[in-house]
Amino acid sequence: MRYAMAIDTKKxxxxxxxxxxxxxxxxxPIGYCRDWVVEVTDGTYPQLEIEIRSERCNHCDNSPCVxxxxxxxxxxxxxxxxxxxxxxxIGCGACITSCPYDAxxxxxxxxxxxxxxxxxxxxxxxxPACVAACPTKCMYFGDLDDPNSPVSExxxxxxxxxxxxxxxxxxxxxxxx
Amino acid sequence: xxEEIIVSGRxxxxxxxxLHIWHWQIxxxxxxxxxxxGILFFAAFFTLMGKENKYKAAVKIAPxxxxxxxxxxxxxxxxxxxxxxxxxxxxxxxxxxxxxSWGAWVLMLxxxxxxxxSAIHIKEIFPRWDWKFKILExxxxxxxxxxxxxxxxxxxxSVILGVYTGILFSAFNARPLWNTSxxxxxxxxxxxSAGAAVIMLLSKKHKERxxxxxxxxxxxxxxxxxxxxxxxxxxxxxxxQINAAELFLGGxxxxxxxxxxxxxxxxxxVFLEVLELKKFKIPVVIPATLVLFGSLMLRFLISYAGQESxxxx
Numbered sequence: 001m002r003y004a005m006a007i008d009t010k011k012x013x014x015x016x017x018x019x020x021x022x023x024x025x026x027x028x029p030i031g032y033c034r035d036w037v038v039e040v041t042d043g044t045y046p047q048l049e050i051e052i053r054s055e056r057c058n059h060c061d062n063s064p065c066v067x068x069x070x071x072x073x074x075x076x077x078x079x080x081x082x083x084x085x086x087x088x089x090i091g092c093g094a095c096i097t098s099c100p101y102d103a104x105x106x107x108x109x110x111x112x113x114x115x116x117x118x119x120x121x122x123x124x125x126x127x128p129a130c131v132a133a134c135p136t137k138c139m140y141f142g143d144l145d146d147p148n149s150p151v152s153e154x155x156x157x158x159x160x161x162x163x164x165x166x167x168x169x170x171x172x173x174x175x176x177x
Numbered sequence: 178x179x180e181e182i183i184v185s186g187r188x189x190x191x192x193x194x195x196l197h198i199w200h201w202q203i204x205x206x207x208x209x210x211x212x213x214x215g216i217l218f219f220a221a222f223f224t225l226m227g228k229e230n231k232y233k234a235a236v237k238i239a240p241x242x243x244x245x246x247x248x249x250x251x252x253x254x255x256x257x258x259x260x261x262x263x264x265x266x267x268x269x270x271x272x273x274x275x276x277x278s279w280g281a282w283v284l285m286l287x288x289x290x291x292x293x294x295s296a297i298h299i300k301e302i303f304p305r306w307d308w309k310f311k312i313l314e315x316x317x318x319x320x321x322x323x324x325x326x327x328x329x330x331x332x333x334x335s336v337i338l339g340v341y342t343g344i345l346f347s348a349f350n351a352r353p354l355w356n357t358s359x360x361x362x363x364x365x366x367x368x369x370s371a372g373a374a375v376i377m378l379l380s381k382k383h384k385e386r387x388x389x390x391x392x393x394x395x396x397x398x399x400x401x402x403x404x405x406x407x408x409x410x411x412x413x414x415x416x417x418q419i420n421a422a423e424l425f426l427g428g429x430x431x432x433x434x435x436x437x438x439x440x441x442x443x444x445x446x447v448f449l450e451v452l453e454l455k456k457f458k459i460p461v462v463i464p465a466t467l468v469l470f471g472s473l474m475l476r477f478l479i480s481y482a483g484q485e486s487x488x489x490x
Contacts, residue, residue, distance in 0.1 A: 016185040037185040044178055052184075068348060070277035071266040090266050091259025093198040094277045100351035100488045102196060105189035110260035164488050166415075167350055 002144040003079035003117055005131070006151045006160065006174040007054050011138035014039055014052040021133030022056075025118060029108050034115040035130055053175055054130065054139065057082060057103040057115035058163065061170030065095035065104065073111070079143065080172065081119050086111040100167045117141075144172075196352075196484040202257035204476035207342040208371070209250030210284070211364055211472065213243045214339035215372020217291060219392075221332030224324060232388065234380035237301040242375070243291040251284065276345045283338050290331045297321045339365035342476075346483060354421035354486035355479070359407040363400060367472045370396040374446075374468035377461050386461055390450040393468065397443045404439065421486035430482040438478060442471010 014037050022028060022035050035056035042049045059082045066074045066082060073088035074095050084095075084104075089111035096104045096112060107113035118128035126132065131139040142149025155174060162171040191198045220240045223232045258264055268285065272278040297320050299306045308314045320327065343364030346355035373393040380386045411422035425434045446464035453459045 014184050019185045032189050033185065033187055035185075036183050036187040039182055039184045041180045042178070064349065064351060067274045068277065070270070070272055070275045070281060071263075072270050072272060073266070086260075087263060088266050089260050090263045091261070092257065092277055093259065094275070094349075096192070096198045097196065097484065098349045098351050102189075102192050102487075105192050106198070106259045108190075110263075112259075167488060 001079040002172070003059065003081055003122070004142070004144045004151050004172040004174065005056075005117070005128070006140040006154050006158075006176055008136075008138040008140075008154075008158075008176040009051045009053055010176065011136045012037075012052040012054060013136055015135060017133050017135055018054045018130035018139070021129040022115070022118075025121070025129035026116070028113075032105055032107075032113075034103075034113070051177075055101065055103075055163070056130070056173065057099075057117075058101055058169065058171030058173045059115075059117060060172065062168060064098040064100070064167075064169060068094045068098045070094065077119060079122075081117045082114075083116055083119065084112050084114060100164050100169065101171075195487070197481075199257065199480055199484060201477070202253040204473075204480040206250045206253040206257070207345065207364065207480070208473045208476045209246045209253070210280075211339055211342045211368025211476075212371040212375065212469075213246045213250070213287070213291065213368075214335040214342070214365070215368040215370065216240055216243050216246075216375055217287065217294070217331050217335040217372075218339070218369060219372055219376060219389075220294065221328040221335065224328040225332065232376075232385050233301075233382070234385055235376045235389070237298045238379050239372075239376045240291065240298065241295045241302055244288070244295050247284065247288045247291055251288070276341060276348045279337070280341045280345060283334055283341060287331070287334050287338050290327060290334065293320055293327060294331065297324065336365065339368040342368065346479060351488065352421075352483045352486050353415075353417040353488065354411075354424060354483040356418070357407055357410055359403055359410065360479070363403045363407065364476075366396050366400045366403060367475050370400065371469050371472040374465040374472075378465045387454060390453055390464075393464075394447050394450050397447050397468075401439070401443060417486070417488050420489075421483075424482045424486060425478075430478055433474070434478050434482075437474040438471050441467055442474060443468075446471070 016037050019033055019035055023033060028034055035054060038053045038055055040051045059080060063082050066076060070092060071088050071090055073085045075083060077083045091106060091110045104112050104114045121128060127141050131141045140150040140154045142151040144152055146152060158176045160174040160176050162174055187193055216239045219235045223236050229236045255261060255264060267281040271282060297317060308317055340361045343360035347358055347360040350356045370393055373389045377386050377389045408422050411418045424430045446467040449459050449464040
């Protein structure tokens, strides 16, 4: 099993609903966010091109954060989801520095916090909160090992990229381009 | 032209606008760790060479400050932790892939060894020291007999500690400025140089001071070579590493790095030490302090600038 997410940069309008849905669902402390929306503008007026991406932890196959964690608090859970066990985390910040996506932050309670792919919802058969809330339905989630999952289906027919694959992290959030 | 902005407004504490999760505690801890490694290495080395009495300050005097240095360093590390009550979790796991874990365990080995070394040489500082209890007397006699074995373990683990202070940074490929294996040997050399400086400060014999001035010159030359090598490597590497090198080559960190680390921390002390060897009267406190200052600044600047360097996407 390998959970992954695909996000359609052509359909995303950058409304930030995914960000709010995550903050609400996961009780993210005020002033913090586990996902965010990046808008990239290329070119000079009037030849402008725009790409909008909803970004979060990439739940990498070769996670530097898991590798550098001195206590094993950062670990791979079911389907390759990268999680932090709060009462094993000492808050040393090694994983935060190791993440090229800056997807982690120190929770005000001391431990390190990040996107969980809403594992608590997946276990109930639901989609992650951001995916469920997206008004343009531009996000796809599922198991890459299952050829019929929404994410496998869309990756079969669309061109995609991942973020900084050259960092060797093996990111599992795919951006449809 | 390309413009990239976070439109949902991310402002995570200590992450945005650029990473600054590690403050003064980590570089201070790395400096103190490197300094301790340097002093212990020389103590172990000259013990194994059978030159304990020739280099008395290195073997018997300077190591007394190491336990304090390490305790201070560990305290700084503890202050850095955000989830402090769980710090003991470091010692319920061994994670070979994690430099932090290596560091924690090496310190677990080096700190008690430094206390033992200090204890068996306590009479050098307090000639009338009395262990009071027979069991402590016996333990002291036993450990003194094992001095060579202790020196072996201490020498080896001090090198691991010295290298680790650099590896802690270089293991992170997310921060291009840190992602060079040169940092391991560079920080080890910087730690050894700081150790030699402390020994020079504490030594009362001119011969010993001259010897450590020579050692220090050699190490600093190696350091300068490693720094040049580091920038050559960066400039021949990917765009992100070129950008990282430019932080020190014309970027915002250029002046502090070249003035504090290279000129004041390396070139000036080498110059003064060479003058000293040419029989000029130079108070040893000047080159020694400059070396210590340069070593500390190297940690601070690499730590702070490194957190500003990043991948582009």
